[in-house]
Amino acid sequence: MSAVQVSSIAEVRERVAEARRAGQTIGCVPTMGALHAGHGALMDRARAECGMVVVTIFVNPIQFDVKADYERYARNLPADLSFCSERGVEVVFAPSVEEMYPEPTGTFVEAPETARYLCGEHRPGHFRGVATVVAKLFHIVQPDLAYFGEKDAQQVAVIERMVEDLNFPVRVVRVATVREADGLALSSRNERLTPEERRAAPALYRALQEARRLISEGARDAEAVKRAALEMLASEALLRVEYFEVVDARSFHPVAEAAGEVKIAAAAWAGSTRLIDNVSCQAAGGCARE
Numbered sequence: 001m002s003a004v005q006v007s008s009i010a011e012v013r014e015r016v017a018e019a020r021r022a023g024q025t026i027g028c029v030p031t032m033g034a035l036h037a038g039h040g041a042l043m044d045r046a047r048a049e050c051g052m053v054v055v056t057i058f059v060n061p062i063q064f065d066v067k068a069d070y071e072r073y074a075r076n077l078p079a080d081l082s083f084c085s086e087r088g089v090e091v092v093f094a095p096s097v098e099e100m101y102p103e104p105t106g107t108f109v110e111a112p113e114t115a116r117y118l119c120g121e122h123r124p125g126h127f128r129g130v131a132t133v134v135a136k137l138f139h140i141v142q143p144d145l146a147y148f149g150e151k152d153a154q155q156v157a158v159i160e161r162m163v164e165d166l167n168f169p170v171r172v173v174r175v176a177t178v179r180e181a182d183g184l185a186l187s188s189r190n191e192r193l194t195p196e197e198r199r200a201a202p203a204l205y206r207a208l209q210e211a212r213r214l215i216s217e218g219a220r221d222a223e224a225v226k227r228a229a230l231e232m233l234a235s236e237a238l239l240r241v242e243y244f245e246v247v248d249a250r251s252f253h254p255v256a257e258a259a260g261e262v263k264i265a266a267a268a269w270a271g272s273t274r275l276i277d278n279v280s281c282q283a284a285g286g287c288a289r290e
Contacts (some may be wrong), residue, residue: 001038003055003084003092005077009140012093016054019090021233024051028143028170033057033094034074034188035083036096038178040093042147042267043087054141055084057094060238062105074188085103089180093141100136106117114252118154118265119276122242127158134159138168151177151185153278154252155264185277197270200238204268207232208279211246211264215281223245225264233268242267242274249280255278258283 006012016026026051029042035057042161046053056081064070077094084092111120120127138146148156160172178186183205184198193201211229219225226244233241245254249261258281265278 001085001090003081003089005081005092005094007095008094008099009095010089012141015091016052017145018033019052022051025053025145026050026141026143027053027268028137028141028146028269029053029055029089030137030146030148031055031057031223032059032073032188033080034076034191035080036186036188038149038151038186040083040087042149042175043084045173046145046147047088049173050145052091053089054091054093054143055089056137056141057092058100058133058137060100060129060133061097062101062108062132063126065123065126070186070237074191100133105132108132109162111158112165112252114154114157114161117247117253118243118245119267120154127155130155131158132237135162135166135168135235138163138170143170145173147173147175149175149177150280151187151277153265157250157252183209185275187275189273189275192273197238197273200236201270201275203233203236203239204275204277205279207244208264208266208277211244212279212281215246215258215264215283220259220283222255222258225258229264238270239275240269242269253266 027046029046031039059073060072081092109131111131115127134272156174163170165171182202207229210232211225214225229256230244232237239277244266245267246258247254247263249263260281260283262281263278267276
């Protein structure tokens with residue numbers, strides 16, 4: 001089955017309405033394209049749980065704090081359409097910027113406190129752009145379930161809080177991070193890595209694993225855990241750490257003591273490519289393996 005590409009809001013709404021009249025559950029996988037196996041895991045989960053799967057492909061200009069990053073973001077719609085077809089997706093909604101933002105945007109969804117630290121602190125306005133476009137996509141597609149990857153855990157937390165606060169009739173489904181054999185989290189940005197940077201990149205995940213190991217073995221001082229992990233990263237000269245934090249799993253605020261459910265989250269630069277990753281940990285009873 002080939003996925004049907006639609007570019008207008010009216011047409012995607014019409015197709016979704018037809019499926020809903022037929023009693024089908026609607027699943028949505030919001031993406032910015034440049035699809036890979038991580039996106040495939042989201043589609044596979046949606047395909048298993050929903051009667052109709054809509055993948056959205058839209059590189060959202062208002063979530064980029066650096067214009068050059070937006071302009072060079074990987075775009076390959078024909079390959080993405082084939083990727084979706086191979087996974088049984090019915091509809092690919094790939095609108096133009098003019099379709100999504102026919103006028104200069106005057107209304108935004110402000111990101112909640114969940115976005116205050118980590119990526120929110122280092123990328124001003126990013127999560128406001130994410131919350132705004134996801135709210136628009138939810139209104140356009142009107143899915144029953146929406147699927148997001150745990151690699152972007154803070155983004156998922158922001159969207160979950162938005163859904164809760166604004167009473168969206170949609171359930172957010174988290175899907176585990178998909179990794180390369182050496183642990184590097186799959187990302188569309190990985191294509192930009194030079195061979196040397198690619199060899200260095202998995203050090204970020206190894207440092208996260210070390211922090212998780214320390215907490216699982218009883219360490220509670222978040223600063224001490226961070227120092228130990230950063231010492232590991234310091235040996236990898238090609239990575240420049242932006243942040244490395246132990247945060248509350250719901251609020252994403254940094255904690256002084258690792259207790260209960262926490263996330264260990266990090267961002268680092270390999271040349272001009274920004275990498276992010278995270279792992280989960282239940283401090284009281286040991287840390288979950290991913």
